[in-house]
Amino acid sequence: MNRILSTVAWLVVALVGAGGLSAIALSRGEPVNGVFFVAGALGTYLVAYRFYSAFIAARVLSLDATRATPAERLDDGRDFVPTNRWVVLGHHFAAIAGPGPLVGPTLAAQFGYLPGTLWLVAGAVLGGCVQDFVILFFSLRRDGRSLGQMARDEVGRRAGLLAMVSVLAIMVILLAVVALVVVNALKHSPWGAFTIAASIPIAMLMGVYMRFLRPGRVLEASGVGFVLLLGAVVGGQWVAHSPEWARVFTLTGPALAIAVIVYGFAASAMPVWLLLAPRDYLSAFIKVGVVLALAAGILLVRPTIHMPSLTRFVDGTGPVFAGTIFPFCFITIACGAVSGFHALISSGTTPKLLTRETDARLVGYGSMLMESFVGVMAMVAACALEPGVYFAINSPAGIVGATAEQAAATISAWGFPLEPATMHALARQVGEETLLNRTGGAPSLAVGMAHIFSNTIGGYRLLGIWYHFAIMFEALFILTVLDAGTRVGRFMVEELLGPRFRRALPRGSWKGTLATSAIIVAAWGYFLFQGVLDPLGGINSLWPLFGIANQILASVALVVATTILLKMGRTRYVWVTLLPMTWLVIVTLTGAWQKTFHPDARIGFLAQARALEQQIADGRVPEAKVADTRHVVFNNRLDAGVTLLFALLVLALLGEAGLEWRRILAGRAPASLTESPYVRTQWAGDAP
């Protein structure tokens, strides 16, 4: 009887998922409701979790509930702590969920809602969740070893080095692009700039509280910090209306870029308790709270989707970023479907906390499903905007013009009607001077979220507060990624510079800290500045570069996972990691090739460099701008070099792994695994 009930229940779930996806896929012209996106995604996730992840857990990985985890064997109450699996799920989700699943789908909405949504759901259940799950499991079996260590141990020494260089290079691009998103969201916005500036002393106050007054009392400090931050959001309105203060906080792109670079350097070099940690606590609470509130808001408001399922920009001529749907939709969505960076978290803190080996399924596979759902909600929020408004916010001035009249004329000519008055009114409602040309995804997402939130609480009178709350939420956790990433990048630079450097400037010495902070900040700061000065808005070149880098890291993780599966003798099931790996390699290499060599100057870096050089040679560039244009030419060549470097890294790793796979399959190499020996768990019944 129970079996029949269960079968019927799962059939209903599957039908709800299929119904939701069919409704959004088959709609042609008639309005679609955001609830169908939620139903389609949730139904698919539940079925995938129940059946596909169970298959991977039982057949492919053979999770063993009787085997003691590192948290149990090495329990020291600090790094290795057996922890409730729901708590670990919360930790892991808070660690992996960053700006990527919010910004990527918002940008990819230029193709229409359908391609991005389908990839968010399918890419996650077949690729991203699998990667996170298997890497977590393999690290769990190796006492929490990192991805780089596993690459070295299981694939080869060169593979370890390649993985480490990939991670550092990707970190630099990641930090630059997230910093650019913040700069584009805050430029010429005194309200937003004030709120984020205020978050720095608030975080420092929390830091002092948790360091000296009440050590480690995270909840008390976060509660105080949250109230103060809400005060800053509301107070920002007053700043924006005050002529004197508005002038102080109205910053241009380059000025904000310098401010962010100085901030990143200071946050990386200062004691971690003073700024980085308190900001991180605050951001984690707000992040989880806003994600839950957005889900509730979508269900309550049930927004109508105004974006068509497919737009004319699938042909590669999109104003938000250039490039055809393949491969650029996949590269742009990135983290919401598959994120290589998650492999670093899955092989970092998380495996040291799992109480049971079987918990890896919930934490690894389950938390990536949650991240994918965040991406779907971002897609709903972006596509609930009128398409004309979406394109006006996300397109650079170089394409749609810098005034509402020019933008309305250009965008209306594309078939998305837009009145200049609409943009003026919207800017006034959200308390901004203008919302035109705010590339980067964050402002349009904030407008979408503000509409959903204000329809739930407060109505349109609170649209400005909700908009700036959303901007604060995005900027706050992006800056947390920047702080934490710069600090980790600093340690990676130390490792790469080798023992001689560490002997000369040991970790903890102020000279060493300043030197390594300067190196890593200079690296991402350069790319940030390049993006700020880019006439096409920066996102057009940097976001695809970030997407390629991120997906290449995912390929690296799946190469390592495939090697381990072969060594485990699971050749029959190797397709579980081999298929997503192959897809990602095809997507990233195609993307890298097109971004480097495509003849269209908006897509190919080298073509753009040649086109600009030709303009200089023909005298079409004003004398005053020749030096700047030469910089842009150089930057395009640099971006082409970086893109090729990423492609070469993944090809080199594939070559290295391919040789190892051949040796294993031909029986020439002993399939020796570096797993920790089996120890039986002491918990027969309930674990802590």
Added chain:
Amino acid sequence: MTGRLRAALRRAWPVTTLRQAWRFVREWSGDAAYETYRARGGGGSVPLSREEFYLDSLERRYGQPSRCC
């Protein structure tokens, strides 16, 4: 309030649910980390003070990738 009434209230589901939720939030946020450390006998006979433990845990956490994109 009698002891029996107090015990019954403590067992009532809204109270136990709230208590579990509070415990979850404390563990998830790291607020309860020091108590967990002490309960597990961390540090052996010379455990770290609350302040030392807090600083040590921050250095460990932010010495490796802890926040993603």
